[in-house]
Amino acid sequence: MINKKISIKDIAKLTNTSITTVSFVLNGKGRISKEITKKILDVAAKNGYEPNRMAVGLRTGVSKVIGLVVETIGGPFFGAMAKVIEEEAEKEGYRIIYCSTNNNIQKGKDVIRMLSQQLVDGYIVTPMKGLEKDIQNLIANEKPVVLIDGYFPDLDIPHVLVDNHGSAFNAVDHLLKAGYKKIGLITADLDLIQLQDRTRGYKDALKANNIKEDKKLVFKLPFDTDKDKAINSVKAFIQQQKQMDAVFFTTNYLGTMGLESIKQLELNIPHDLAMISFDDNEIFSLYPPGITTIQQPTYEIAKSAIDLLLAQMGGEKGDVSKIKYQIPSKLIERGSTVTKK
Amino acid sequence: MINKKISIKDIAKLTNTSITTVSFVLNGKGRISKEITKKILDVAAKNGYEPNRMAVGLRTGVSKVIGLVVETIGGPFFGAMAKVIEEEAEKEGYRIIYCSTNNNIQKGKDVIRMLSQQLVDGYIVTPMKGLEKDIQNLIANEKPVVLIDGYFPDLDIPHVLVDNHGSAFNAVDHLLKAGYKKIGLITADLDLIQLQDRTRGYKDALKANNIKEDKKLVFKLPFDTDKDKAINSVKAFIQQQKQMDAVFFTTNYLGTMGLESIKQLELNIPHDLAMISFDDNEIFSLYPPGITTIQQPTYEIAKSAIDLLLAQMGGEKGDVSKIKYQIPSKLIERGSTVTKK
């Protein structure tokens, strides 16, 4: 089976036919007699013929590759989605080429430029501020794009993500209904629409419960501080706000870091401090007394995104620019937010 | 900047030169005068020329794409490695196309066949029993391959992975030195060399400490049982072995599941049962009293693997088939294995 790669031309020679005939047979086009068809198919199979994707790509302009641009591939959230996307794509014969941006705009630009060297048929991208032009460019060049986990507020580009505002609203509302009064917010100092929407959800929930927002209860953790430093500043924040009886973390990463901080401060959850984190995670279910979380529907998000993209690449016409899915999340209630006596 | 893609031919027309000249200038070959060179470079830059990778690939047989075949991209271990691999590859202008096998041999075969349709220049693969032929085929076709996280005992293929035997040995030895007598092993019923090496490490450590192996203390969790079922069977195993005072989990996944089981059984760690898990994980550092783990050097593994691959693809000759890195791990001692009084 150790075969030098065989080409359509070789098969033609082997079967005393022409290149065209072989191509037609292999693609089920044209009109070729049963016998010749069989002969060609046999020879192709016996020699393990595989079309040269480069040649096909050059000729047809189709690569059967999807570009997946995410913030970071590690981590449970994108990891889970990548898996779903890969599986679905494979069913239609697409492969995934993936790149991460690490929330770095220049990296994002580079990655998109690279991918756009006619080597990718469509994109799933987690957007960041600053990438608007680049992504519009892709669309202008007729490449389907689906945004995931974020969106551009002023642009009509199909996207699918969790209902950030509603999820945060529900979480904070849940805390208030459970009797917590002074609810803090810990978020990241990143210019991401997701975080803004979550913050809005927090504020709107307070408002809906007639609670005045206290600016001192909101903490924005600077980006790219190292972990120990970050934990220390979160600890400092928690200690400063003595009256705070619950805290809402806007991301998975912040939540686990918060957990570490609370642990180091030797505070009891939920007695001294209740907490909720965005994004479920194995830690949150295991760590006593269990941390209440907002579980993102990763499967639905990923599935919708890839379906949307495949539909577009499958030649579906129609204007997709208005397709904007906001998928509801699920609040997983655990011990960290028991109703206050 | 919304440019229809421009080709080398267009540039030639725009500058009143020939295709060859443009190609030479763009690739720094041939002998072209300063002025023409400048003119072409200017036009190319202004129009945002990007070479068509398909055409280049077809002509040169080089795709500048690396295939990464892993068990599953989710999860901290492969996630972390994927990141490193992607970053290093990018420095040399390579992109990553990734596929997961989910420990399914057929899927692995399919994936490799797909990638080998002349669309990938080299491979990093986590091997599984049954893929020997397929991978040897790649090598026979002159494609560089580096195995990661596993290897084929009977084949000379470059690979890099943690020192599984030594790591497991150290872990179990650590337990024995800390005063634990009856040490259990929980592993997965998968035919993976990694797990076998770890199991050997466990057994050899017992032997080295003159302890007779007790078959009843070894539990192989059947593959693909669902999580709840798995937890229940682990619980049953733990309850059955009353004399067992410590347990060694051979993977991350098993470790967290074990943690859940122990939690449900309301056993105290380490008083009722000490534990060590292979593969560090955020849960293990957070979960009280802290779980002792074997921390795999993901960075070194990934870095070595990609370096090895890039070197081969960079035209490095020489026989690499004997390159076999076994990188030592680090035992992170935490509260789950305190010295027995």
Add this chain to the structure above:
DNA sequence: TAAAAGTGATAAAACGTTTTATCAAAAATG
């Protein structure tokens, strides 16, 4: 039975590059 329609197969162009071989003009050599 002559014209029209259908059948089975193919030649050749095209996709966008890279690269070899070639060529004319200019410069250097004897």
Add this chain to the structure above:
DNA sequence: CATTTTTGATAAAACGTTTTATCACTTTTA
């Protein structure tokens, strides 16, 4: 000044496909 060498540029082939247009031959139609 005739010859060789160097310089700067290019034509054309090739990579492996897909696809359009064409062709010879058979069958159907009028």
